[in-house]
Amino acid sequence: MTRGGVSEKRSTRAKSKVPFTILIVEDNATDVELMLHALESADLKPLGGDFDMEVRATAEGALQLLEERAVDLVLTDMVLPGMDGLDLVSHIQRIDPNLPVLVVTRMNAVPLAVDAMRRGAFDYLLKPINAEDLGVRLHRAIRISEILRRHSVYEQQDRQEFEANNFLGSSTAFEHIMRSIREAAQVRSTVLITGETGTGKGMIARAIHQQSPERDRPFQVIDCTTVPEGMMESELFGHVRGAFTGAISDKPGLIELANGGSVFLDEIGELPLFLQAKLLRVLEESEVRPVGGTRVRRINMRFIAATNRNLEVRVREGTFRKDLYYRLAVVSIPVPPLRERLEDIPVIARHLLGRLTKAMGKPQCHFDEEAVKALVSYSWPGNGRELRNVVERMVMLATGDVIRAGDVRSILPQDETQSVVSIDQSLTELPYMEAKERTLEEFTKSYLRLKLAQHGGVITKAAEASGIPRQHFSLLMKRFLGSEGSENQ
Numbered sequence: 058m059t060r061g062g063v064s065e066k067r068s069t070r071a072k073s074k075v076p077f078t079i080l081i082v083e084d085n086a087t088d089v090e091l092m093l094h095a096l097e098s099a100d101l102k103p104l105g106g107d108f109d110m111e112v113r114a115t116a117e118g119a120l121q122l123l124e125e126r127a128v129d130l131v132l133t134d135m136v137l138p139g140m141d142g143l144d145l146v147s148h149i150q151r152i153d154p155n156l157p158v159l160v161v162t163r164m165n166a167v168p169l170a171v172d173a174m175r176r177g178a179f180d181y182l183l184k185p186i187n188a189e190d191l192g193v194r195l196h197r198a199i200r201i202s203e204i205l206r207r208h209s210v211y212e213q214q215d216r217q218e219f220e221a222n223n224f225l226g227s228s229t230a231f232e233h234i235m236r237s238i239r240e241a242a243q244v245r246s247t248v249l250i251t252g253e254t255g256t257g258k259g260m261i262a263r264a265i266h267q268q269s270p271e272r273d274r275p276f277q278v279i280d281c282t283t284v285p286e287g288m289m290e291s292e293l294f295g296h297v298r299g300a301f302t303g304a305i306s307d308k309p310g311l312i313e314l315a316n317g318g319s320v321f322l323d324e325i326g327e328l329p330l331f332l333q334a335k336l337l338r339v340l341e342e343s344e345v346r347p348v349g350g351t352r353v354r355r356i357n358m359r360f361i362a363a364t365n366r367n368l369e370v371r372v373r374e375g376t377f378r379k380d381l382y383y384r385l386a387v388v389s390i391p392v393p394p395l396r397e398r399l400e401d402i403p404v405i406a407r408h409l410l411g412r413l414t415k416a417m418g419k420p421q422c423h424f425d426e427e428a429v430k431a432l433v434s435y436s437w438p439g440n441g442r443e444l445r446n447v448v449e450r451m452v453m454l455a456t457g458d459v460i461r462a463g464d465v466r467s468i469l470p471q472d473e474t475q476s477v478v479s480i481d482q483s484l485t486e487l488p489y490m491e492a493k494e495r496t497l498e499e500f501t502k503s504y505l506r507l508k509l510a511q512h513g514g515v516i517t518k519a520a521e522a523s524g525i526p527r528q529h530f531s532l533l534m535k536r537f538l539g540s541e542g543s544e545n546q
Contacts, residue, residue: 077108080122082133082145083161084114091185092132092161098188116140120148130198131158135169143173150177157198161186174306225408226401228506230393234261237390242268247340249325249385250363252392255440258363259323261390265361266319274318279311281327290332291348294339300349312356313345319359325385326366326377337381360385395437395444397499399506403429405441409448410460422455427462433510435469502537505530 079096083089089112096110111128113119116137122128131149135142146158157179162170170181179198182191226232241248242265250258259278266276279293291300295310312320322328328336339345340360344353362385371377395402406424414421424432437443450468451460487495504523512518520530 078126078128078130079108079110080119080128080131080133081110081112082114082116082119082131082137082142083112084134084138088134088161088184095186095188095191096132114138116142116145116148119145120152123149123152128156130195131156133158133160135160135162135166135173143169143176146173146176146178159194159198171306225404226398227404228398228400230398231401234390234392237388238264239268241265241388241390243270244388245359246387247359247385248361248388248390249368250361250390250392251368252363252365253394253440254365255442256392256394257441258365258392259321261392262319262321262323262361262363266321266359269319269359271318271359275315276319276321277311277315278321278323280323282324289329290335293332294335294345294347295350295354296348297350300347307347309354310345310347312339312358313354315358316356317358319361322360322362324364324366325362326364326368326371330376330378333378333381337378337384340381340384395440396503397506399433399503399510402433402437402444403510405444406432406448409445410452413449413452414455417452419452419455420458422452422458422460424460424465425462428460428465430511431462431465431469433507498537501533505534505538 081089081092083092093110093112096108111122113122114137116133117139119131119133133142133145137145140148142160142162146160149156149158154177158173158177160170160173160178160181161184162181163184167181167183170178174181180194182194238261248262248265250261252258263276266272281289291308291310293310293312295308295313298306322336335346339356342353343357344355346353368377368382368386372379372382403424406429410424411421432444439446447465447468451464454464454468505519508519508523509516512522516530516534517527520527523530525533
């Protein structure tokens with residue numbers, strides 16, 4: 058507590074733990090004591106029952122503290138010496154828009170508190186503070202903050218992956234993806250990106266936005282697996298004052314916050330059915346109706362969705378709306394797994410190796426030929442994300458300037474290194490003979506690509522290593538690889 062330049066910290070949290078920190082900004086000593094008492098009396102079990110409290114008498118002092126250390130929540134009076142609470146809220150929004158701020162005011166200054174919420178404050182409380190009411194509002198503020206932070210972390214990781222990998226590849230499938238990105242970026246049609254986990258669907262969504270005319274507008278990431286179902290409707294579409302307990306003012310949803318830019322709905326297959334109907338209306342009418350509202354709000358943005366699910370199967374099962382599926386898939390971008398883009402593996406692996414050795418301050422090293430073959434022979438069930446993790450571990454363990462096949466195999470799971478084809482779960486939905494035929498077809502494609510990748514695309518060498526006459530090898534390429542095979546002729 059700041060009194061006469063002396064800072065006093067109250068803590069009930071064990072010293073061995075990272076404390077949950079609440080910053081109180083209040084210049085009146087009596088009100089400070091009342092706030093501290095209310096906080097200590099509130100039911101804060103979700104915080105572990107223990108927390109730290111920092112007190113500053115001015116907004117300037119609070120901002121200085123925020124520069125020095127992280128806090129988890131701010132509780133500020135509106136009337137302060139020097140900079141007032143309104144300006145403090147605005148400054149905090151610029152520093153960290155996900156930091157929840159609760160403003161405290163007296164009954165006759167409620168309009169001031171509402172103005173603070175328009176500037177980004179999460180909620181307001183009236184003096185004198187009621188401990189029970191404070192506890193409820195704290196819990197909700199913290200819960201929403203955690204959701205927003207997860208979105209922020211997800212978006213940052215996605216951006217880092219995009220910048221790190223820079224969409225490297227040389228396969229025909231890779232070139233097709235790049236063409237699809239360029240074409241999708243120039244229109245505002247909805248885009249559906251499908252593929253296994255780790256194939257870079259989020260990177261593709263970001264690339265579409267960054268190559269579009271709206272690149273300087275918001276790019277809002279909404280992971281449909283992280284928002285609790287009971288809060289998802291309000292978080293997506295917003296709510297109006299009085300829509301439910303605790304809705305003390307209008308609040309825009311995550312979709313509306315991206316107005317003018319792009320919304321990326323990740324793992325759209327996990328969206329509950331009742332929200333699928335609401336989302337369909339948003340897509341068709343270009344308008345959002347907040348929870349509890351009677352008026353709609355017009356929006357203008359690009360929608361990009363992604364899923365690792367087979368939505369056609371989910372439509373047949375009745376867990377995904379057919380009309381929403383067709384509305385999303387105006388532009389469809391299927392992303393093949395890494396095991397079907399074998400030519401891309403050496404390119405990506407070498408790029409990651411150079412980047413990670415530099416980042417870790419290690420001497421530059423390279424893969425020998427057998428190490429590359431070991432990488433290409435692995436099925437990569439975790440796709441590009443797994444490849445990055447494996448290369449990172451190899452760099453950490455590297456002691457020389459060459460990474461050999463033994464180094465690769467020592468890190469890869471042994472039961473996976475002998476297989477270039479993994480069983481797709483969707484095959485179990487087919488009759489046995491059809492599933493068998495499709496599996497053999499995928500094996501042949503993977504085998505041909507593997508041999509070509511191992512021998513630099515030289516058909517004669519690939520055929521010789523396969524024990525197949527060159528003419529027969531060429532016929533297999535034409536049959537199973539089509540135009541992709543003709544490019545290697």
